[in-house]
Amino acid sequence: MSSKDETLELVEKAIDNISNIHRAHNLLRRLSRNSESVRDFLAEELLTTESEVYSSNSESEDEAAYRPSKRRRIPYAHVRYQKCAQCLEEFDITDNTTGCCTWHEGELELDYEADTWIDWDEYAHGPRDTLQHREEYPDGFTWTCCDEPGDAEGCESGRHSTVHGEPPQKRKRYEYEELREHTGTPLSFHHSCNMTLVSANVLDRHT
């Protein structure tokens, strides 16, 4: 094996070993700053254009016109993968159809009647309602919106959204904030789903 291959193998091993997400972010930032080809590659992977968002998977004529010639500037306008404020999953904004997101619009609260807590003594075992217990003992909690246990599938469904607690909306089209220089915080991205957009973020609720 040539030393080039060996180096590549070692680098791949080192990449596999990165467990600190901040180190990975810094590395990618430095790479994209220092190399135009890396920047182009990352842009293609991680960003999307206005028309790709509107037309989902079908490429518009405008878009097609940009693609063939290599150095033509692609009009990237949005970060493609974003975190949904409702289900807390990452989603692809070019593939976000009605029904792909489910969430609870209520609060998660302790169910004192649940079998989980029959022999629970708070003096001996500590408080019932903790973040850890919400995850470990979902049957010991219920959603105020549907009275279902903590791990029940969301009782609301719609499209993913980055908007937290947005009131019901009637707009049909997407609405975006302008893309700004990205400094680590997720870009704000609005889309209207004609429904109540409320987060079911268990962790956020608790803190």
Ligand SMILES: [Zn+2]
């Ligand atoms: Zn619910």
Ligand SMILES: [Zn+2]
């Ligand atoms: Zn979602």
